[in-house]
Amino acid sequence: MPSNIVHKIFISSTYTDLKDERAEVQMAILRIGCLPIGMELFESTSEDTWDFIKGQIDDADYYVLMVAGRYGSIADDGISFTEKEYLYAMEIGKPIIAFIRKDIQDLPGTKLESDSENRIKLERFITDIQKTRHVNFFTSPQDLSSKFLSSFFRLREKNPAEGYVRAGEVVSAGRYLALLDENRKLKDEILRTSAPSLDAIQEFSEIISLDITHKAQPITKSLSFGQIFIRVSEIIIINSNSESAINWELISTIISPELLDAGTRFANQSQFNDIKIKLYRLGLIDVTETRTARTLGGYTMHNKEFHWSLTEMGRKHYQALIRTPASPW
Known part of the structure; x- marks a missing residue:
């Protein structure tokens, strides 16, 4: 089970x-x-x-x-x-x-x-x-x-x-x-012997405007999808794969980390969700869910968290991007 x-x-x-x-x-x-x-x-x-x-x-x-x-x-x-x-x-x-x-x-x-x-x-x-x-x-x-x-x-x-x-x-x-496990193994085997996804390469140059709210003030920064993908990959590899941590670290790409406070957030959370879906659709990440429960004072609290991981294709693209200093993204 x-x-x-x-x-x-x-x-x-x-x-x-x-x-x-x-x-x-x-x-x-x-x-x-x-x-x-x-x-x-x-x-x-x-x-x-x-x-x-x-x-x-x-x-x-x-x-x-x-x-x-x-x-x-x-x-x-x-x-x-x-x-x-x-x-x-x-x-x-x-x-x-x-x-x-x-x-x-x-x-x-x-x-x-x-x-x-x-x-x-x-x-x-x-x-x-x-x-x-x-x-x-x-x-x-x-x-x-x-x-x-x-x-x-x-x-x-x-x-x-x-x-x-x-x-x-x-x-x-x-x-x-x-x-599902068999499908993933077959997909990874295919990816190990195949070229990077053309769909992903074509979309890396797309410019995306990210909007956050900090101390009730709007802040906007434009990044290429390739830059966002590199940042997300490095967060997963170096820091954490939890969705909440990735959300927070991505915000720190827009505003200096020392200025962040609890009220700093994406102006529209759908921007972050769109990035998540796009990365998943292109086969660059996998998303899983974990649930935990703890009891305090007779009450049981249930928490859930999503976790991101780079797929084999995602790792290939990340390695290709960081080795190409002259990339338009």
């Missing part, structure tokens, strides 16, 4: 038209140490299908909805299973993030609803989703994966879940974690 707490995330969508998107999100979930729950991951069950699905949503800590050009399989009551899952997740108060494909009309015909009645139901479903919550739009499987991570980190921060691995599910969880 893994020592870290595992959060289970139920993935709800149609299947055949969003197979690639589901795979990307499942891999993203595994990479952050969580467990994806999707109906294609289960063998056939003799239980009533809808009761079984509801049980899986009940057991999940979070729920993610993805909608594109298909309404999906219809249940006996005339509503698609995807919509029924969403309505049930809302009914029981499950923390939800929703994604809708941008420019659905531009999808190929095989990924669009062919039945006119179901097209009307799909349009109504999408309208209902947008009325009930904030919606994120995606354009590709990779775009969805990146936006999922950004949205999920915010959702988990606002709605912390206990997380668990039930005794009867240890084998299933072990299977996923073993696959």
Whole structure:
């Protein structure tokens, strides 16, 4: 049984038209140490299908909805299973993030609803989703994966879940974690014999304005993404890999460390989160979560902390950057 707490995330969508998107999100979930729950991951069950699905949503800590050009399989009551899952997740108060494909009309015909009645139901479903919550739009499987991570980190921060691995599910969880470990080993082996990522190289020259607030005064400093990556790498290597420490040390890049006080912070924390997601998306860092608990005066306090580590690709890029004094970044 893994020592870290595992959060289970139920993935709800149609299947055949969003197979690639589901795979990307499942891999993203595994990479952050969580467990994806999707109906294609289960063998056939003799239980009533809808009761079984509801049980899986009940057991999940979070729920993610993805909608594109298909309404999906219809249940006996005339509503698609995807919509029924969403309505049930809302009914029981499950923390939800929703994604809708941008420019659905531009999808190929095989990924669009062919039945006119179901097209009307799909349009109504999408309208209902947008009325009930904030919606994120995606354009590709990779775009969805990146936006999922950004949205999920915010959702988990606002709605912390206990997380668990039930005794009867240890084998299933072990299977996923073993696959994750195998994937990381294969990825590292590929990276050891491959050139640095072209995507990362192209983005190192991008100029990013960092804004902090110090003694109620705004301070702005512009750095290239390459400079930010070098600084983050050195913080991880020399000082600490905790996210809070990296946040603080990155602020000290903008203002002299001796001037820092407890009130100094990023003017908008989303700037720091965007850097985190970009580094992760480019395969330069991995992010893990640890939880601790301590009891004082009869009260138990639970704390969680995210930790960053350089991937093999991240180490390669760092070494290449510091060996190139004439780099534009």
